[in-house]
Amino acid sequence: MSVNIKEWPGTALGSKDLEEGRVLTVRHRVRAEYAWDAGVAIGRYLRELKAGRLIARRCRGCDRILLPPRMFCEECFRPTDEWVYVQDTGTVNTFSVCYVRWDVARLTEPQLPAVIHVDGASPGMGIMHLLGEVRPEDVRIGMRVKAVWKQVEEREGAITDIRYWKPIAEEVG
Amino acid sequence: MPERVAIVGVGHSDIRSITPGVSYKELMFEAATRAYEDAGVNPRRDVDSFISVSEDFWEGTSIFDEYVPDQLGGALRPVHTVTGDGIQALGCAAMLIRTGRARIVAVEGHSKHSDMRTPYHIQEFAFDPIFNRPLGAHPHYLAGLEMNRYLFETGTTREQCAMVVRKNRSCAISNPRAVYGARLSVEDVLASPPAFYPLTELDIARPADGCFVMVVAAESVAGDLAGEPVWIAGYGWCTETPSLESREWGEAVYARLAAQQAYRMAGITDPFRDLDFAEVDDSFSYKELQHLEALRVCRPGEAADMLEDGVTGPDGDFPVNVSGGSLGVGHLLEATGLHRVYEVVLQLRGQAGSSQLAGVERGLAQSWRNLPTTTGCVIILEKG
Numbered sequence: 001m002s003v004n005i006k007e008w009p010g011t012a013l014g015s016k017d018l019e020e021g022r023v024l025t026v027r028h029r030v031r032a033e034y035a036w037d038a039g040v041a042i043g044r045y046l047r048e049l050k051a052g053r054l055i056a057r058r059c060r061g062c063d064r065i066l067l068p069p070r071m072f073c074e075e076c077f078r079p080t081d082e083w084v085y086v087q088d089t090g091t092v093n094t095f096s097v098c099y100v101r102w103d104v105a106r107l108t109e110p111q112l113p114a115v116i117h118v119d120g121a122s123p124g125m126g127i128m129h130l131l132g133e134v135r136p137e138d139v140r141i142g143m144r145v146k147a148v149w150k151q152v153e154e155r156e157g158a159i160t161d162i163r164y165w166k167p168i169a170e171e172v173g
Numbered sequence: 174m175p176e177r178v179a180i181v182g183v184g185h186s187d188i189r190s191i192t193p194g195v196s197y198k199e200l201m202f203e204a205a206t207r208a209y210e211d212a213g214v215n216p217r218r219d220v221d222s223f224i225s226v227s228e229d230f231w232e233g234t235s236i237f238d239e240y241v242p243d244q245l246g247g248a249l250r251p252v253h254t255v256t257g258d259g260i261q262a263l264g265c266a267a268m269l270i271r272t273g274r275a276r277i278v279a280v281e282g283h284s285k286h287s288d289m290r291t292p293y294h295i296q297e298f299a300f301d302p303i304f305n306r307p308l309g310a311h312p313h314y315l316a317g318l319e320m321n322r323y324l325f326e327t328g329t330t331r332e333q334c335a336m337v338v339r340k341n342r343s344c345a346i347s348n349p350r351a352v353y354g355a356r357l358s359v360e361d362v363l364a365s366p367p368a369f370y371p372l373t374e375l376d377i378a379r380p381a382d383g384c385f386v387m388v389v390a391a392e393s394v395a396g397d398l399a400g401e402p403v404w405i406a407g408y409g410w411c412t413e414t415p416s417l418e419s420r421e422w423g424e425a426v427y428a429r430l431a432a433q434q435a436y437r438m439a440g441i442t443d444p445f446r447d448l449d450f451a452e453v454d455d456s457f458s459y460k461e462l463q464h465l466e467a468l469r470v471c472r473p474g475e476a477a478d479m480l481e482d483g484v485t486g487p488d489g490d491f492p493v494n495v496s497g498g499s500l501g502v503g504h505l506l507e508a509t510g511l512h513r514v515y516e517v518v519l520q521l522r523g524q525a526g527s528s529q530l531a532g533v534e535r536g537l538a539q540s541w542r543n544l545p546t547t548t549g550c551v552i553i554l555e556k557g
Contacts (some may be wrong), residue, residue, distance in 0.1 A: 024183065024306070025301055026303045028298075028302050028306055030294065030295070030298045031291045031294035031295075032230060032233065032291060032298065033289075033290035033291045033294075033296050034233035034288050034289055034290055035288060035290050036190065036196070036197075036233065036285075036288045037193050037194070037195065037196055037285070037287070037288060038194060038196060038200065039194070039195045039196025039197075039199045040194070040196070040199055041196070041199070042196060043196075068478075070198070070243070071199050071202065072198075072199075072202040072243070072244055074242070074243035074244070074246075074248040075217070075248065076217070077205075077209075077215070077216050077217050079248035131282075
């Protein structure tokens with residue numbers, strides 16, 4: 001149908017019409033601000049990040065070491081049992097190379113988000129973070145990595161207290 | 174005849190004005206643990222489906238359903254969210270069971286109100302963006318408008334509304350779940366700072382944090398479980414227009430129509446005679462009176478007389494909000510309906526402690542989704 005229509009009736013709108021207020025719209029910017037209580041498990045996790053350590057919880061029901069830590073085991077539905085420090089080294093489970101920023105701008109240095117299985121935690125447990133000190137073409141699944149921490153005085157008890165994870169091989173080599 | 178459905182387990186977390194020590198997940202785990210213990214079920218084995226009530230903007234996370242399974246024992250199981258009041262979720266649980274799709278369903282609702290830094294701006298975000306938000310007033314003014322019209326139409330007075338506050342805050346003293354128990358006089362309420370005329374500050378329920386979890390089961394399995402079953406005899410819900418310009422301001426039409434559905438299901442023809450007590454929405458003082466009239470417990474304009482005569486007091490013929498209601502317990506966002514149901518369940522089981530009513534067989538819980546909504550829910554619960 002529409003392919004047969006050569007001329008559309010009406011007046012086309014351009015961005016200028018919107019900018020100059022010829023098309024009426026109503027704008028509203030919501031003020032939605034939150035301060036989530038971290039609670040027992042994540043509160044401790046963040047405090048340990050500030051101290052430059054990663055901490056997990058052990059569940060004796062399934063004998064898993066859960067990272068990020070939680071006060072309950074989602075498999076066993078029971079409270080977890082004890083705090084366990086884990087390493088700040090791990091293995092890349094999967095990664096992506098982001099050439100496009102959220103506002104669709106092209107990135108000359110792509111971001112490298114990765115899921116890292118952390119040494120000392122149970123299989124499938126780890127941290128979602130960024131890779132650094134590595135060229136995108138050199139990143140591979142199974143790569144061994146280590147956390148690069150911020151300086152003590154810069155840490156604030158946040159996931160960003162780790163700047164990124166870098167390949168261990170480069171550190172050794 | 175469809176299979177009967179019962180609430181077979183109930184549990185709640187600590188209820189506090191703020192809960193800085195625990196995350197919302199830890200709050201939910203606490204309530205769920207108690208509910209499953211009460212019902213004698215293992216959620217990893219026995220619960221067929223999980224329903225959470227939440228509203229993304231209250232939580233600060235969109236698609237919030239994704240964040241609820243772990244702490245409810247629902248990981249890798251059927252889970253869905255009802256973005257509404259907890260009584261709507263109980264109705265959905267009953268329907269899941271009646272279709273044969275599930276035999277045991279867990280229902281969860283919580284409030285982590287204290288996580289919000291700008292709760293009233295978030296509430297304003299529920300207003301129509303074109304017609305209403307540009308006016309910019311604090312969202313509670315809608316309750317002032319409604320109260321004013323309700324008083325005008327029924328002849329109810331501000332003093333009588335203050336008596337609701339006095340009754341409910343006083344009842345809350347003996348309820349261990351209640352945050353805001355207090356002995357107040359009518360004069361205390363009227364003399365508290367004016368807020369949104371005719372409302373004073375004390376006419377408005379204050380928020381609280383807390384979580385409720387309930388286990389709902391089919392009759393065929395309810396008898397094998399540990400929890401004493403309380404039967405769901407009827408339920409209904411209804412939404413009037415969102416338009417502030419043309420909605421009914423004096424009467425709570427949504428509650429009247431929701432009650433009609435529930436009454437029809439439960440075979441109730443005379444609510445005052447057929448029910449023994451009720452927990453109804455009192456998130457603003459006048460709402461208790463307006464809702465009782467909509468529920469047809471009395472005729473329009475008569476709720477205040479019932480209150481003054483002590484009929485709706487804890488020792489009256491038709492006790493209302495003997496728990497302390499939202500004015501006494503605190504408003505729990507979408508978990509508010511589940512809180513009211515919880516109080517009805519305890520009463521029917523004879524487990525309400527010093528608030529226990531004598532000889533109650535059948536009770537009603539009614540909720541309203543607060544400003545600016547016109548959504549109300551009704552559920553009828555009964556023994557044996």
